[in-house]
Amino acid sequence: MTFTRKALVLFALYFPLLSYANNGRNKDNPDSDSLQLSYPKFTAKPLIIPASLMIYGAIETLLAPKYRGLNYAIGHEVITHKPSQFTIDDITQYVPAASVYVLNLGGMKGRHNFKDRTIILGITRWRN
Numbered sequence: 007m008t009f010t011r012k013a014l015v016l017f018a019l020y021f022p023l024l025s026y027a028n029n030g031r032n033k034d035n036p037d038s039d040s041l042q043l044s045y046p047k048f049t050a051k052p053l054i055i056p057a058s059l060m061i062y063g064a065i066e067t068l069l070a071p072k073y074r075g076l077n078y079a080i081g082h083e084v085i086t087h088k089p090s091q092f093t094i095d096d097i098t099q100y101v102p103a104a105s106v107y108v109l110n111l112g113g114m115k116g117r118h119n120f121k122d123r124t125i126i127l128g129i130t131r132w133r134n
Contacts, residue, residue: 103127
């Protein structure tokens with residue numbers, strides 16, 4: 007691509023953005039901003055629980071090596087006595103499909119009727 011062609015492409019891409027940005031300005035007072043942003047005040051309250059859990063985990067990992075043996079023992083038992091089939095995975099794959107019908111019975115109407123929902127569900131199960 008030649009330089010002039012690149013320049014024309016860049017101009018064609020950026021010109022609408024430049025003209026749009028200029029339209030929002032106040033013609034009488036160019037220093038005033040037409041979009042007044044108000045930022046919410048930062049509070050540390052929502053961060054207390056996650057931060058305390060992270061600090062607890064770091065302290066537990068670094069300062070309490072006796073619990074590492076417990077973690078290793080639990081992991082070893084899970085690996086050696088692993089069940090042949092974990093049934094919760096087999097059940098949870100049907101929860102989204104069942105929830106559509108249960109929510110409809112509960113009064114929350116969806117976008118599609120019963121026939122359309124069943125056809126869509128059959129197609130998605132057939133594709134997987």
